[in-house]
Amino acid sequence: MTHNDTYQVSIVKFGTRSTLKSDVYLNYHIYKTADGPVDMDYFFWVIRNGQRTVVVDTGFSRQGGESRKRTFLIEPIEAFAALGVDPAEAPQVLVTHAHYDHIGNLDLFPDSNIIIARAELDFWLSSFAARKQFQHSIETEELDYLKRAAGEGRVTTFDDDYTVAPGIQMSRVGGHTPGQSIVTVQTSEGQVVLASDAIHYYEEFEQDLPFMFVNDVREMYAGFDTIRQLIDTPASHLVTGHDPSTLDRFTPVTAGPLAGLAATIGRKEEQS
Structure with a gap:
């Protein structure tokens, strides 16, 4: 393995909210467990080495966050700047799914290639996006931006798996949304699974608890199993979407500006 296919992963927490487990897990009452408070944090991720920078999701926008009463801990644009991510360099942007808290700042990267599962793009550009159960989780203007980017030829789609670069792979698992994807990354500390919202919480994964908002429950369970297989074999680290x-x-x-709001996995190898 070379420096070219080994990366550092930065995990950035930019927002938060407080809620209840019954508002988080699907049909929580069937588990016959007492309800209780739970926080939900909001993240995006950046993958880097000396040769390449890849952004994984872009958080929620000011409009998307404020309309849902989410708390900003740092503006995503400030967090990207603190990491040294320069939109002018057009880093690749991986969209794990098109909910408001994952594509809210795509317009910060007007020249970037966007990579998203074909099933995800097709679904959100269809009439189903306007149905109440789905519309709750999106911002129409953000989907319009994604559509425009596709029209400009800046969107790459894939069906099942996509090799972003040596050491970085994107895979569709579905469940939460039709094209919900995970990203696996090779680092100096082993392989990392960026589960995004295939798994919102570690408890969700460990206790087999599907999330409240789900497109396909069977696919969500299958996604849990896929990630378990990764963790049992090649992967060393699991990063959930909101825990x-x-x-x-x-x-x-x-x-710096991200003190207490970020963590890393692996070294950022320097340009050789």
Whole structure:
């Protein structure tokens, strides 16, 4: 393995909210477990080495966050700047799914190639996006931007798996949304699974609890199984989409604008 196919993963927490488990897990009452409070944190991820920068999701916009009463901890544009991510360099942007809290700032990267599962793009550009159960999780203007980007030839789609670069792969698992994808990344500390919303919480994964908003429950369970197989064999680290304990599990960022709001996995290899 060379420096070219080994990366550092940065996990950035930019927002948060407080809710209840019954508002998080599907049909929570069937588990006959007492309800209780739970926080939900909001993240995006950046994959880097000396040769390449890849952005994984872009968080929620000011409009998307405020209309849902989410708390901003840092503006995503400021967090990207703190990481040294320069939109002018047109880094690839991987969209794990098109919910408001994952594509809210795509317009920060007007020259970037966007990679998204074909099933995800097709679904959200169809009439189903306007149905109440789906519309709850999107911002129409953001889907319009994604559609325009596709029209400009800036969107790459895939069916099942897509090799972004040596050491970085994107895979569709479905479940939460039709094209929900995960990203696997090779780092100096082993392979990382960026589960995004295929798994919102570690508890969700460990106790087999499907999330409240789901397109296909069977696919969501199958996605759990796919990730279990990865963790049992090649992968060393699981990064979930919204769990507040996430940053505590990895190397914390302790200085600068992202102190207390970010963590890393692996080294960022320098240009050789």
